[in-house]
Amino acid sequence: MRDLRAEEGVLAVFLAGSHARGEANEHSDVDVEVLVSSEAQVRNATLYRDGLLFSVGRSTVAHRERAFTDPQTALWNLTALRTGVPLHDPDGVFADLQGRARAFGWASFEEAARARAAHLLAGAVEDVHKVMGGLSRGDDAKVAYACLSLTFELGDAALLETGTLIPTENRYLTLARDAWPDPAWRSAYGTLVGLTGEVVRARGRAALTAFGRAVALTRRVEDHDRTLAHEAARRVQGFLGGA
Structure with missing residues (x-):
């Protein structure tokens, strides 16, 4: 923390992820987010310290503010801003972002989010054809590769359509699977991404x-x-x- 506060251009530092939400276990990394004043200072770092894995991300305030204008960015960022724990915020920069995130309502995004979901489904058509082609020719590698893309194309579409925010990437697959209360969707998507026990x-x-x-x-x-x-x-x- 002392090292980060001493860096030029650092506006605020906050704890995010499982440690901020009180959900960490012995294998959890410590997510430390740093708000910086310019794009030139944006970089990420991963390191072990005192037996823990630290993930340090640096981003500008403008980048974080995209969560209030872009629905796909909001999926990944709103919860982190809402639940983040301030570690260094001398000018209240993070406090302002957090207040806006907590007050933000998904309803203002509904039209744009649905349009984005439809665009993702249109973009998935090529991968759908790759799956059909691979299945018809017994090309398992082709099927597997296309399924990687479909995992996120279909997952993001479901999350956007339903306004389901992502508190952690660890829950992405289950949140996408459960976004629609449709048994056929849940079964198919769960099988697609491998959520099948053993x-x-x-x-x-x-x-x-x-x-x-x-x-x-x-x-x-x-x-x-x-x-x-x-x-x-x-x-x-x-x-x-x-x-």
């Missing part, structure tokens, strides 16, 4: 194993990125060994 856990363990192997196989001189990745791989190895 399949999810198997995919999760495979993802961890793949990460560890990728770190081991990537050739890179020692730098911050390599150090960070190797520390994460060490933790992955311990997790898989103890699970």
